[in-house]
Amino acid sequence: MSEDRSGSPDKESKPHKSWLERLGQALQGDLKDMDQLLEVLHEAHRNQVIDIDALAMIEGVLQVSDMQVRDIMIPRSQMTVIERDAEPQAILNTVIESAHSRFPAVGESKDDVIGVLLAKDLLPYFLEGEQPRLNIRDILRPAVVIPESKRLNVLLKEFRANRNHMAIVVDEYGGVAGLVTIEDVLEQIVGEIEDEHDFEEDTQILQHENHTATVKGITPIEDFNRHFGTDYSDEEFDTIGGLVINQLGHLPKRGEEIELAHLQFRVLRATNRQVHLLEVRQLDVPASEPNVGQTGSAGGN
Incomplete structure (x- = not known):
């Protein structure tokens, strides 16, 4: 009589290896x-x-590990700053309108960064509803200054070690070139993170006043054409982000601009793999002419 070997492990009884183990x-x-x-x-x-x-x-x-801060930083021209001598109400208005949580505080110019203001540090001064006696210098945090050549993996390690979320970027001459946040670095790894520019998931085009709109890079060209009255071809590219990348000839950095027909495109957010968000401005439009697409958006509301 043959020995029963049913107790011996077979292939199917081996524990399933995780993808990390197999990799x-x-x-x-x-x-x-x-x-x-x-x-x-x-x-x-x-x-x-x-x-x-x-x-x-x-x-x-x-x-x-191969990217530098200059590849992802917010350019100097797009920095939202708090002026050192601004009135408290003006500071509060800037905080509310921008919806940021951290702001470089500057003196005479953007090259004169004297610290970083955290929006939450303003709360005690406005809780009573009266005009606060605020000296902004009393609540500023020290500004972290880094060269634009610093590698992102090194910066991320420093952000974590020092618990900082923002750094001021300077060029080789010591002038302010822009700023970078920990979110900007993480987006290169995990993809898009929602921020103050984001809007409803099912909305692809958000129309603003002054003939500008915020447009998601994944917006189909067909929907974009319908909204703006353009006739961009969708034979080679399906999305407006793909069209912009093709016209630029490379994956754009934040702040890059390009003009196509009567529209100006500015990159609001992009990673090293994809354009996520664009600002689209109509050029040469009479002031009396209404905004295009005010009644709705291509993605629905």
């Missing part, structure tokens, strides 16, 4: 450069070892 096995080979590593990652995705979200985040981590 680790794949990475034990002799990898000579980053291109080979990326190919292993893409092969792992094709074999369903990792999903597309995990692949994108791993790629983001790898790319962050």
Whole structure:
């Protein structure tokens, strides 16, 4: 009588390995450069070892180590600042209108950064509803200043170690070139993070006054054309973000601008993989002419 071997483990009874364990096995080979590593990652995705979200985040981590602050910083021209000698109500208005939580405080110019104002530090001065006696210098936090050549992985480590969320970026001559936040760095890894520019998920075009609109990069060109009365071709690209990237010839940085027909596009937010948000301004429009698309948006409300 043959011995019963049913108690011995078979293939199906082995514990299921996580995608990380299986990826680790794949990475034990002799990898000579980053291109080979990326190919292993893409092969792992094709074999369903990792999903597309995990692949994108791993790629983001790898790319962050090769990127510098200048690649993602908010340019000086787009910085929302608090003036040192501004009246308390003017400071409060700036905070409310911008919806930011941190602001560089400046003296005579944007090159004269004297500290960082946290919006929450204003609360005690406005709780009583009376005109507060506020000296902004008393509540400023020290400003962290970094060169625009600093690598993002180093900056992220410093942000975490020092519990800072914002840094002022200076150029080689010591002038302020812009600013960068911890959110800007994290977006390169995990993708888009909602902020003050965001609007409803099912809305793709948000029309403003003065003939400007905020447009998501994933807006189909067909919907964009319908809203703005344009005739951009969608034969080669499906989305307006793809069209802008093609016209620029590269993945744009925040603040880059381009004119197409009678529209000016400015990149509000982008990562090293995708354009997320655009500001679109109609050019050469008479002041008396109403805004295009005021009655609705391509994505619905």
